[in-house]
Amino acid sequence: MSQVHVSIIMGSQSDWPTMEGALTPLDALGVNYETKVVSAHRTPDRLYQYCQQAHERGIKVIIAGAGGSAHLAGMVAAMTHLPVIAVPVSSRDLKGMDSLMSMVQMPKGVAVACQGIGNAFNAGLMASQILALGDPALTQRLIDWRQSQTDSVAEEVVR
Template sequence: GFKVIIAGAGGAAHLPGMTASMTPLPVLGVPVQSKALKGLDSLLSIVQMPKGVPVGTLAIGEPGAANAGLLAASIVALEDEGVAARLDDFRRSQTESVAQAPEG
């Protein structure tokens, strides 16, 4: 079954909050970038949830979506050793891809 839900939303961004109000599972909200306010409206809508309806809010757009996936994997990894191992491998690979000293 599900362990965590990722909900992306733009504009008034009601989807993450509505989802959180209907489930005991952790809900991660990702604001979608819009033309008018570049996603700031979505970010503020997701962040300003009433007490008792928590939504984990991430960055606007693609970086937020990627980090939502990693955060969801971290939550699942608490109970799934296979996911934990793959997440460790990803983090190790990411760390190893960074140059130790600036080139040039």
């Protein structure tokens, strides 16, 4: 098994239907990943251990998705120097606006790259782009994937 460079964490198993969207670009681009439940409020010790060990385990990019406990991404960013991509998960009462505001409004000094509500796909894509900076083969796969996306857009409107 090749080294895993992308770690996808989420606050709850209930976030999985949203977070599995990150796997589509990662799989298409041949990027290895792991998936874990790490809750900021239910498993704080696990969160601490995860952050302490992520770098030494070889993780290079972290994708953190959460709904009601959306400080997860900020907490991870506070406890590791690794880039953290946040995915606001739609919450029951506020439809993810609370998660988005929490994740996108990080005070300066600790950065989180926040995606749109529920947009785990783009989180996977961004993680791939970060890794591609140091991986020429992945860069080429990314360029090819982008070209194929461009080629799939017909110019003529189907009426």
